[in-house]
Amino acid sequence: MSNRAAIVGVAESDLGRTPGKTVLQLQAQAARGALDDAGLTFEEVDALFCAGNWAWSTNLMLAEYLGIRPSYTDSTNIGGSSFEAHIGHAVAGIEAGLFEVALITYGSTQRSDRSRGRGDYNFRLSEQYEGHYGMPAPVGAYALAAMRHMYEYGTTSEQLAELAVATRKWATLNEKAMMRDPISVEDVLNSRMIAEPLHLLDCCLVTDGGGAVVVTSAQRARQTRKAPVWILGHGEAHTHNTIANMPDLATHGAALASGRAAFERAGMTPAQIDVAEIYDSFTITVVMTLEALGFCAPGEGGAFVSNQRTAPGGAFPLNTNGGGLSYCHPGMYGIFLLIEATRQLRGECGSRQVSGARTALAHGTGGVLSSAATVILGKDG
Amino acid sequence: MAAQNPARTIEGDGDSRVYWEGIAQGELRIQRCTICARSIFYPRSLCPHCHSDQLSRIVASGKGTIYTYTVAHQAYGVFASEAPFVIAIVELEEGVRMMTRIVDAPRERIAIGAQVHVSFQISAEGITLPYFRLLD
Numbered sequence: 001m002s003n004r005a006a007i008v009g010v011a012e013s014d015l016g017r018t019p020g021k022t023v024l025q026l027q028a029q030a031a032r033g034a035l036d037d038a039g040l041t042f043e044e045v046d047a048l049f050c051a052g053n054w055a056w057s058t059n060l061m062l063a064e065y066l067g068i069r070p071s072y073t074d075s076t077n078i079g080g081s082s083f084e085a086h087i088g089h090a091v092a093g094i095e096a097g098l099f100e101v102a103l104i105t106y107g108s109t110q111r112s113d114r115s116r117g118r119g120d121y122n123f124r125l126s127e128q129y130e131g132h133y134g135m136p137a138p139v140g141a142y143a144l145a146a147m148r149h150m151y152e153y154g155t156t157s158e159q160l161a162e163l164a165v166a167t168r169k170w171a172t173l174n175e176k177a178m179m180r181d182p183i184s185v186e187d188v189l190n191s192r193m194i195a196e197p198l199h200l201l202d203c204c205l206v207t208d209g210g211g212a213v214v215v216t217s218a219q220r221a222r223q224t225r226k227a228p229v230w231i232l233g234h235g236e237a238h239t240h241n242t243i244a245n246m247p248d249l250a251t252h253g254a255a256l257a258s259g260r261a262a263f264e265r266a267g268m269t270p271a272q273i274d275v276a277e278i279y280d281s282f283t284i285t286v287v288m289t290l291e292a293l294g295f296c297a298p299g300e301g302g303a304f305v306s307n308q309r310t311a312p313g314g315a316f317p318l319n320t321n322g323g324g325l326s327y328c329h330p331g332m333y334g335i336f337l338l339i340e341a342t343r344q345l346r347g348e349c350g351s352r353q354v355s356g357a358r359t360a361l362a363h364g365t366g367g368v369l370s371s372a373a374t375v376i377l378g379k380d381g
Numbered sequence: 382m383a384a385q386n387p388a389r390t391i392e393g394d395g396d397s398r399v400y401w402e403g404i405a406q407g408e409l410r411i412q413r414c415t416i417c418a419r420s421i422f423y424p425r426s427l428c429p430h431c432h433s434d435q436l437s438r439i440v441a442s443g444k445g446t447i448y449t450y451t452v453a454h455q456a457y458g459v460f461a462s463e464a465p466f467v468i469a470i471v472e473l474e475e476g477v478r479m480m481t482r483i484v485d486a487p488r489e490r491i492a493i494g495a496q497v498h499v500s501f502q503i504s505a506e507g508i509t510l511p512y513f514r515l516l517d
Binding site: 195 | 391393394397422423448449450451452453454455456457458459460463466468469470478479480481482493504505506508510
């Protein structure tokens with residue numbers, strides 16, 4: 001195992017509904033929490049990673065607000081997978097000796113702002129070929145993929161519902177989760193249709209919230225407060241922007257590439273992963289990602305998640321915080337995958353702890369199955 | 382809807398002006414690369430396949446098949462009152478895919494693989510768009 005860099009601090013801000021809070025407040029709260037978790041200070045941060053669309057330059061605004069003067073900055077925004085991509089970029093920068101302590105943050109007040117789904121008719125550049133058709137985005141795009149996946153492989157709405165049910169079971173074990181009442185497959189199938197074949201309970205939540213992750217060098221990591229969570233491998237890729245230009249709507253091509261790169265760098269196989277945190281913007285996202293990462297064969301994702309396999313006590317612990325479907329989803333969810341994977345490897349997850357977890361995978365998907373970034377984590381011993 | 386949202390035309394930009402002018406004239410214009418001979422949609426200045434800048438324009442036949450579709454039961458803004466409506470990605474017989482709507486078709490006849498042809502219609506925004514209808 002090459003211990004190149006490690007996650008040494010993680011924290012969430014307030015989650016769910018945060019009326020009156022700003023994205024700067026949420027990120028400051030999460031950043032301080034993550035640095036405290038690591039036993040590091042703002043003065044030690046020399047690289048800032050952030051993604052958002054709340055300022056013309058998120059990093060300039062946030063660094064000034066936090067009172068830091070980073071010597072390296074990265075505002076890569078490829079949607080919800082941005083933060084898994086930031087991990088790879090941070091590892092590269094640390095290995096190159098460009099910086100030593102990277103702070104990665106995210107914050108959103110989209111629920112309080114009621115910004116989701118606000119009509120925007122100024123479709124510019126390549127948006128003009130899709131925006132005018134009125135498709136609800138992004139759910140409509142994922143529905144187009146789900147319909148094609150069902151057509152090619154026979155995936156069913158019941159199979160997708162199994163995932164929503166299992167994820168809700170994990171949420172019942174997480175006191176920070178927004179939706180904690182158990183649901184059944186029938187509840188999912190009877191919930192309001194949003195974009196066929198996706199029902200309301202196939203869709204992630206719309207919440208406020210923020211998170212932060214601190215990454216540092218192997219040497220520095222050994223001096224931090226808690227046992228380092230090593231970054232064993234990472235990969236990223238993007239394949240398209242508009243859904244009509246996705247090469248194959250039944251295959252998550254970006255995840256195929258990012259997963260292959262991450263497993264190759266880690267020198268590992270999917271069978272060696274103890275716990276998986278996989279972006280669940282919609283139930284279909286997870287099914288397609290499981291196939292692309294090689295946890296099952298193409299087309300077998302629906303069968304793979306059946307019989308509550310991914311639920312607490314199941315053979316494949318997945319989205320153990322309750323996921324974007326039931327825990328929180330403030331627009332770009334990727335940072336929360338890293339937070340939960342880190343906590344699972346530290347054994348900090350209480351009643352939802354996956355016992356004996358030594359390796360974890362965090363996988364972000366962004367845009368309309370446009371981008372993907374995969375991070376493989378492990379602990380000593 | 383049209384009364385609330387007065388008709389407007391899309392002027393387009395350096396890439397799309399010819400496309401939108403075609404739509405206004407009832408033509409579905411796409412590009413074809415003169416080097417690799419592949420069709421291209423949406424309009425670009427370089428071929429996304431071989432990166433040549435030797436691109437020509439052709440008028441598509443307007444025939445194609447449904448590659449995938451969804452029925453939107455919820456939509457936003459001016460489109461909200463139109464729901465439910467059918468969004469599709471259609472594969473034109475020239476080999477390119479585009480987003481569109483399938484109109485004037487009973488739900489049970491809409492299927493992946495169904496043959497469709499272009500039908501220019503005025504949208505809720507008051508813009509002429511290339512929608513598609515099932516080929517009888």
